[in-house]
Amino acid sequence: MTHPASAPLQGREAVFPAPEFERRLDALRVRLAETGAEALLVTGPENIFWCTGRQTAGYFAFQALVLPASGAPVLLVRELERMSALTGTWIGDIRLWGDGTDPAQALAGIVRQMGIARLAVDRRGWFVSAEMSEHIASALSGVTLLDGSGMVEALRMVKSAPELAAIRKAAGYAQAGLSAAIEACGAGVSENEVAAEMMAAAIRAGSEAMAMEPLVSSGPRSGVPHATWRRRIMAAGDGVFLELAASHDRYHAALMRSVWIGTPPAEVQAMMDCADRALEAALAAIRPGAPCAAPHAAAQAVIDGAGYTAAFRKRIGYSMGAAFAPDWGEGAILSLFDGVTQPLAPGMVFHLPATLRSYGEFTVGASETVIVTETGAEVLSDLPRGITIR
Structure with a gap:
């Protein structure tokens, strides 16, 4: 979570003002609604950046964005990346996983806490290995996983x-x-x-x-x-x-x-x-x-x-x-x-x-x-x- 003391730092390094990203997320929610899913899981660095402005040289570490059909998105990053996520995005809910812990379990905890039963998954997140994808699916046992591939890319085609x-x-x-x-x-x-x-x-x-x-x-x-x-x-x-x-x-x-x-x-x-x-x-x-x-x-x-x-x-x-x-x-x-x-x-x-x-x-x-x-x-x-x- 973003702490109140961090509020002055929020978005300080963001590439665009908050309304640009709000517009993008609203457009993505429209596409999400068409799938019948309650939320979209995004893991590719380009797609996370397009949705939030999130960028770092440490994108080799697992990160994920959970965008609900209604309500605020949640960004999950490695603990070391908290400050870059805070200063580079306008996301108010930033969750962390620490070295030595399981990011898939951290993600599953977020999904369950949000009460998501039907989750669309961007399967083109190419920084997630096949092994990690299977691990995430196992951690999300009981959650219906739908194919959410291509939703972000379709919106990225035409630039603002x-x-x-x-x-x-x-x-x-x-x-x-x-x-x-x-x-x-x-x-x-x-x-x-x-x-x-x-x-x-x-x-x-x-x-x-x-x-x-x-x-x-x-x-x-x-x-x-x-x-x-x-x-x-x-x-x-x-x-x-x-x-x-x-x-x-x-x-x-x-x-x-x-x-x-x-x-x-x-x-x-x-x-x-x-x-x-x-x-x-x-x-x-x-x-x-x-x-x-x-x-x-x-x-x-x-x-x-x-x-x-x-x-x-x-x-x-x-x-x-x-x-x-x-x-x-x-x-x-x-x-x-x-x-x-x-x-x-x-x-x-x-x-x-x-x-x-x-x-x-x-x-x-x-x-x-x-x-x-x-x-x-x-x-x-x-x-x-x-x-x-x-």
Whole structure:
């Protein structure tokens, strides 16, 4: 419980005012009512953050939010995390479990004290192991457990004005980092030096902790997806792949660009030109009401038409928003890909990485983080997209 003496500390570090979270919880209660459950159990760090503003580097320890269909929510955290929960949220009822005690039993005690007989469970809380899930179910014996998966994610798809403001700031930090990284590239420079300049510039610009490390790879390593810095020294003729997602109040925006040390071969330039056209086609296909598959189809048509189908084996984009390590995106919520019929709507945010690869040799392309508007897409960077020659 929050003690009266702690009241002045309540919400002191909160990312948004209390009404923003009250609005979110009210919207979630509407969805909860449709299930017939008396409460929703949320355990994923991103979903708990969206509901409460709760954030900490200690989210590896078990935490849970119990949101009743009516009444005040209860937040359960490790005892060491009490102060971060108090200062970072507006939740008035914070319960604790101590090291050496059983958090599942603490959770069960809360549920029973609240008189909850039918509990919807967010089964996508991926920081809870299968073993812990079974332990929680056992501790909640006698309580009917319903599937509450996807309720929070459905509300996270469209961002509020405060969320969009945070993402725009994060985009500025990302551009500062990418600009510094591009400037740092050159023959004789190590990947580590470039990564250091990238991160330093983004952090100086305002970025907080990033939910995933930046990607910096050069030469043949740049043709390996998701490879990142490993002390390699760049040399003439190397391609360099650079990608970063910076954050503001846990909201992320990503940006990716390509560099070549010297003059790129004709095939490299042709692939880069194709990637740029594919990105432009995808951006042009973003409009409210269009299915999420439409931008991907537009990009894929350009790539297929140029004969580079084998060089592009992925979706053209994924949702962005609040993120915790190890992923900077919301790709598990919404993708721009074949078969995704969810309509695009104003306030949705996506990262569109248009990359073409000669696997194990090089990668070229560019990306943008965009906000869906009433008329199309708001691109959040103005960094040139072509290959930068260094």
